[in-house]
Amino acid sequence: MTDLLDDFLIRATLAGIGVALAAAPLGCFIVWRRMAYFGDATAHAAILGVALALAFNLSIMLGTLVMALAMALAVSGLSGRGRAMDTMLGVLSHSALAAGLVAVSLLQGVRLDLSAYLFGDILAVGRSDLAVIWGGAALVIGLIWARWSALLTATLSEDLATAAGIDPRREQLILTLALAIVVAVAIKVVGVLLIAALLIIPAAAARNFARTPEAMALIAAGFGAVAALGGMAVAWNFDTPAGPSIVCVAAVIFAASTLSGLARRAS
Template identity: 75%
Template sequence: MLDDFLTRAALAGVGVAIATAPLGCFVVWRRMAYFGDATAHAAILGVALSLTLSTSIFGGVLVVALLMALAVSSLSGKGYAVDTLLGVLAHSALAFGLVAVSFLQGVRIDLMAYLFGDVLAVTRTDLAVIWGGAGLVLALTAWRWSALLTATLNPDLAYASNIDPKREQLILTVALALVVAVAIKVVGALLIGALLVIPAATARPFARTPEAMAVMAAALGAGAALGGLWAAFHFDTPTGPTMVCVAAVLFAASNAVALLRRAV
């Protein structure tokens, strides 16, 4: 079954959707959309370093994304507004990554695949990495779910409950870096942030509990991945951007339904 490239692409899209869903909820709750973008943009620099050192691209992207996330976390609140800091680091990381790629000699690289994803080229090894990473992310968020939720809702309550919000922020940072490394093959560095935010934002008006929102976000993300794959195959459009387009349509429909419900 895995010899069919469409089957591998579908499994990859669903795996990424499952990995991004719970983290996307925290990104929405904490208003960290730019944080996700800054971490994702650093992935291109990780790709360039991996090719230069002839190491695993997954490992290089994970290390650079983690360093970027840790840098943002440590520098925030030290003289610059968070949005300014994120803007500087996100665009700088992407620019340095693109420049570093241009210096690579004797290496053929499809830059568009890393910027916008190439899910149709996913191999069995990529599939194992994606689902292995998704499993780690789900295990990490399930283990720290209650603590992460408490630290997100009320840091003072977290301290009273013997929970360190900074430690939970670090755990979330590690999980986000892992998701970036997992998702770059499917949707690319420029679209990872969209897959983190849009399904969670789509689920938000209809979820009554945080857990329900995470489950709904996973289902919507998987639906966007499969719907985008189908649309890209039939209309000959780029697969990663088409997945994001389907997610955006679902978001618009969700908000329309929510507005109608409030009007009635």
């Protein structure tokens, strides 16, 4: 196993699969709640977290986790206060990204490859990064597994959840925490601009084949893992950027899933 992990391509592939497995079930809840922009806003805040981490000499992972969590909590707190949710998320998402890019440009004496954070640098994943990614993935999967029934009920109907003794706000906070963790561990794999795609596309593709919520989460995890493997194969054979290649393979899976669904409905 040690010899295998010395191969950068093996480490990169395992990192992609780890992120995909964590993102898939969480992405299902984002799709069910119609909160695609929620993932974007949280991911874009990570760039500001990178700038703050560098400014205060902190861990990049810690900086991105704190800012992603702060943005997710801000969005959760502002939701349901009379503003159009999609408009508010769009404003917060792009404002956070712009603020992060400006903050990075103001750092003195720091040389930073922004493209690695915007689009990912999966081929540079080391053993410690791999441990953090799989540890974060295990934490997210554990959170969702433990709260699956409550999360599902709160997603279906807040009134039904309240009647069943479930606090919808608490379940929202659990999703918020899980999303922040996924953003923090995924930034090195696909970058902030593509994290939302990895959350949403496999879940959306799985919807055409699933008969139950549990099946959709499992199928989404499978599609995410296939996208990670396929994207790495494309990147290796055609010398393309690995993160965007993973998302492109996921998009192909979604297109095939959509066509298959249309064919089944037409027959």
